[in-house]
Amino acid sequence: MIALLAGDPAVAVALLTLRPNVWYQGPVALLDELYVAPGLRGRGLGSTLLTAAEAITRQRGGELLEINVDSDDIDARRFYERHGYTNTEPGQNQPLLYYYRELTDAPF
Ligand SMILES: CC(C)(COP(=O)(O)OP(=O)(O)OC[C@H]1O[C@@H](n2cnc3c(N)ncnc32)[C@H](O)[C@@H]1OP(=O)(O)O)[C@@H](O)C(=O)NCCC(=O)NCCS
Numbered sequence: 001m002i003a004l005l006a007g008d009p010a011v012a013v014a015l016l017t018l019r020p021n022v023w024y025q026g027p028v029a030l031l032d033e034l035y036v037a038p039g040l041r042g043r044g045l046g047s048t049l050l051t052a053a054e055a056i057t058r059q060r061g062g063e064l065l066e067i068n069v070d071s072d073d074i075d076a077r078r079f080y081e082r083h084g085y086t087n088t089e090p091g092q093n094q095p096l097l098y099y100y101r102e103l104t105d106a107p108f
Contacts, residue, residue, distance in 0.1 A: 001032075004052050006045050012036040014049040018060060026061030029053070034067075050083055068098050 006012040014034050018027035031053060036045045057065050067085060069076050077087075087095045 002053075002056060004049050004056075006036075006049060011040050012045040012049055014053050016053045016056065018057070018062060021064075024063050026063060027057075029057040029062050029065045031065060031067045046079065047083065050080075071095075 002016040002018070004014040004016070012035065015032040017030050017032055019030070021028040031050070034046060034049060034053075036049075054065055065085075067080055069080065069087075071077075089096065
């Protein structure tokens with residue numbers, strides 16, 4: 001896990017995890033968190049941290065950065081889309097869906 005901070009004391013954070021993946025030569029990155037203090041949003045801090053996360057991923061040989069976003073978080077979706085992120089596979093027009101299951105109470 002990599003934590004990128006902006007400011008001292010920090011007013012913005014990006015958390016990035018890198019994992020091996022059979023489909024890519026290098027690691028695949030997941031942006032676990034991107035947060036800017038409410039009073040400081042809209043000044044480019046989020047963009048700067050996202051760009052830095054992309055640069056670190058590339059430096060480590062990564063070719064893919066993944067982000068999970070709530071479908072009704074329209075502002076965050078526009079932010080990521082403006083930065084080149086998409087939620088559709090090439091040639092498709094239906095959005096990808098994220099499935100998960102908490103395994104703590106699973107019977108098997
Ligand atoms: C999304 C977020 C990280 C962007 O950081 P930022 O420093 O405001 O981003 P920038 O200044 O580089 O860019 C501003 C863009 O973010 C969008 N944005 C998203 N949520 C916003 C918010 N709560 N307040 C202000 N701008 C927001 C703005 O609409 C703007 O996009 P636009 O230019 O297309 O209108 C920040 O708003 C935030 O911390 N939001 C709450 C946490 C969150 O939603 N994180 C992402 C979850 S996956």
